[in-house]
Amino acid sequence: MIPLFLMPAKMIGRRLQRVTRTRMQSDAELGSLMNERFNASGAMLSILYGSRRRDADEFGRHSGRLRDVGAKSAVYSRLFLIVVALLTALTTAVVYGLGGVLAVRGTLEIGTLVAMVALLMRLYGPINQLSSIQVGIMTALISFERIFEVLDLKPLIDDRGSAVPVRRGEQAPEVSFEGVTFRYPSEQISIASLEPAAEQTAGGPVLHDITFRMTAGSMTALVGPSGAGKTTISSLIPRLYDPTEGKVRLDGVDVRDLTLESLRDSVGVVSQDAHLFHDTIRANLLYGCPEAGPEDLEEACAQALILDTIRALPDGFDTVVGDRGYRLSGGEKQRLALARLLLKAPSVVVLDEATAHLDSENEAAIQRALRTTLAGRTSLVIAHRLSTVLSADQILVVADGRIREQGTHEQLLARGGIYHDLYRTQFATQKISAGSVDDALLGEPV
Template sequence: MRNRGVEIYRRLFAYAWPYRRRIALAMAASLGIAASDALLAKQVQPFMDRVIVAGDWEMARLVPLFIIGIFTFKGASRYIQEFFIQTSGQLVMQDLRNDLYGHSVSLSMGYFSRTQAGTLMSRVLNDVGVMQGAVADVLVIILRESVTLVALTGVAFYMDWKLAALAFVVIPTSILPVVAIGRKIKAYSRRGQGAIGMVTTRLEQTFSGIKVIKGFGTEAREKEKFRQENFNYYRFVRKIFKYGALASPLLEIITSIGLAAVLWFGLTRIEAGTMTQGELFSVIAAIMLMYTPVKRLTRVHHQMQQALGAAERVFEVLETPRDVQDRSGALSLPRVRGEVAFERVGFAYDENPVVRDLSFTADPGDVVALVGPSGAGKTTVVGLVARFYDVTAGAVRIDGHDVRDVTLDSLRANLALVDQETFLFHETIADNIRYGRPEATDAEVEEAARQAFADEFINQLPEGYQTVIGDRGVRLSGGQRQRLCIARAILRNAPILILDEATSALDTESEAMVQKALTNLMQGRTTLVIAHRLSTIMHADKILVLDEGRLVAMGTHQQLLEEGGLYRKLYDMQFQEKG
């Protein structure tokens, strides 16, 4: 565990290195703050001996000017130090959050199938937020208080090393409870960040599924679930507060013993005539000022333990390997003709077989449909073409190239996807259509919309193509959202098209319009269609019937009807439903 902490510090230092000049400037300003405190402590002795005891009123007139000057210098130094160290901390966390987001979106689909979206959101927002607050404070306080502690220690030992040594005896005693409390805080902080991740997950699910919640009238139930998740988070935070609050009183008691010993020994020396009042008060001032940095460093130690708990969760994500990535020497795939071949392909999720010994070929321009009961592996098959996952047996080839031997960017540049979820971004209609080709002109965007039969409803909107459609396209109907997704795929102009139940959630009127748009989209492209409604794939060049990951039948619609079997059963079930 200790090695893990060292590794986290090392990685944070690597993130801080680009901003070393800012940090160095802050450190220089810390020297000014420390020098100010040390000078104040040192001047107590002449003030007491020459002004209070000896009555040197000429010097007394200079004291106010001295105080104003030293505090002005200290204030300027503090401003420079805090500004540059806090902005350095912010920049470090900004880089870390960018890397965390960038790495997260590059992870394979398998990772996202295992990890809740709210958990990832919590790592990017909450965990980095905890680190951000702690790191900024930690850098400020460690720099300032450490330098101040060293300076005041020097003054105390310079004035009287025996009294200073007596004060220092108690400091090692205070370290043990501080370290023990810090470990507790770190453990509860990590668990607390997990709990806030569950709160974030609950929020994400609530706002994403608000229509279902409203439709079923389950607001009260969801409120209670949220209260419970929120209370779980509070339980861990309460523990952090408990141990954090315990440290300060313990430190106060321990340091008071050292201060009392210094005062008692100093008074005996004044009585013996071996020390002046000014010297004693100067040492006491240095020691009292010295204990303040010790207490602040104790608090910052606990803050750092919280930050380490959050940092462990952040670096866990950054250390998660990408299951799917470019091989060394991967080829850049040019625009392909569109031949897709599966050669005895097998795939398993965590050793659970999903696709078994699958072989078929889609020639350029073919429409190949995949049908079968739920869980048959249809979505996984098309995901293997896009390398959302890598096969565990056999090979998927495009124009003869194993998809694992080409770069992901060049592979996916040859693919366009229209999914049943019709995901749209909270941007303008034009930006959503050109999402796959950001360099496309307005004329090309409008032509794609026309071919998708979307231009009519777009032109009726108040701002036309510049209309912001709301989160997930909430301001549009299901059919309208689907036609925008088709326009996006048309503009992409990829030779291979994947349609994942693109009309399954639409009513009959919307389906008819979307089907016309799909017909335009499919022209001249190799198309892999996952179909729930068999009526939409009756004219496919080839239909693959899957069951439990195996290919159980293949042929045209008419051939499969004549053969009977699973396809005939699925067809009859849908026909009876319509009847």
């Protein structure tokens, strides 16, 4: 009789498992949809380009799916209870029926029959509990499946067992790329159950045979058309990714042989769009260097030419910024990111200049801030400003993932190649607005 009770648990448990998996998936999809649409940039995009009806329809579709699957899961749970109750009632009826006939024939005493039914009733309780536990465990296993999928995911970038910390010398380190070819990783970073829509296909190489050397304390400018691979090259230095082939070296040591913590302490990055957390300016600045004191904070901000702007804010350093807080302008954000970098005091600096904020007022301020930031550090700057390019020790021209030209501004201009064209289209027009070009040409820090 016990198998009779365990059968529905098994059958319905399996269905419930499937439904639970779909429910969690729909829940995650709806969560990420809301997260994306309701953050500041998402909401702005949806106001400017979306239509209320379309957005409402999409939300309705997702929440409808979640409602349906929730109802299905409730029906299966009820169905299970009904089947178990029905089985209990039926078996009691059968025992009474058969036992009654036997009692009439005199084979079984009435007392024995009543005792049997009473014992049977006692047995049902634990059996029912056992079968609902089985169903509970089967659905809980789905949660475990999802959790372990994340826990078991091997980090793409990890310390080697033999990794050593970066040697901190007097001088900034030399950085070199040797025959680096790189393709973006695809499927191994996606989590199947968390990214249902991620149908990633492995792309071709983004970088081909990149070789160059940045001498200690020098500044290298990367220029090239959009999508050429400039940001990709810069992301290999702090090991956001590992090259598919070839090596990136810091003072001759392969970055894969250095501990990640020390590498990321030594390499400071200011990305194309400097992100700020929804927190105070102070907290944002201290994120990379929690032990810095208030004087260090002020000094870094003064060097990045953002101190006066911060002081003019309603709560100074305690002003809450970020998506949901006070919104700084693009140029201010970049300078705040520079201050964050100065506090961390890395010996290698990677800077992805923002293409926006090219107005002349900001230009002069950022240029001066840059000079203090980069002094004495080995730096790689993805340059969109003429003044930055002019102050670089070497310029690398990247196109289609390859280094096409390499040299100083004058050498490259004289060659009449890609740089010459780029200079005419992108940089030459900046002459008028870039008030700091002369400063840059003189090369003396202000």
